[in-house]
Amino acid sequence: MSKKLYDIPIHLPLTATRRKAIDKYINANSKFADTPVSHEWVEDQAETTLRISTPPVVWDVLFHPKKVEVFGDAPLWARLLLTRQKQAQLKEQIELVLEKTGFLKS
Numbered sequence: 001m002s003k004k005l006y007d008i009p010i011h012l013p014l015t016a017t018r019r020k021a022i023d024k025y026i027n028a029n030s031k032f033a034d035t036p037v038s039h040e041w042v043e044d045q046a047e048t049t050l051r052i053s054t055p056p057v058v059w060d061v062l063f064h065p066k067k068v069e070v071f072g073d074a075p076l077w078a079r080l081l082l083t084r085q086k087q088a089q090l091k092e093q094i095e096l097v098l099e100k101t102g103f104l105k106s
Helices: 018-031 076-081 084-100
Strands: 003-009 038-042 048-054 057-063 067-073
Touching: 003 084, 018 038, 018 048, 018 057, 057 084
Parallel strands: none
Antiparallel strands: 003 067, 038 048, 048 057, 057 067
């Protein structure tokens, strides 16, 4: 079951250009991860979701016009390893990606 981890305000909405920037950022930086990283875009009429798989965790990043919601789905043993400190570090990394890909004003 997915658990909502964060609401992160953004200044600018998802566009095709920013979407390509996210793809490029993930592809360029996934080699630095401890586990294999894959991602895909899931679209429906209500929202666009970026699904990132970093086994054993699947992250869903839902893009709204003024915020991003981040959800995580992991087995119990992996959830127990996600301490408050690691959650804070993860949020910092997500905010860095949003900054580098044009969602936040500098």
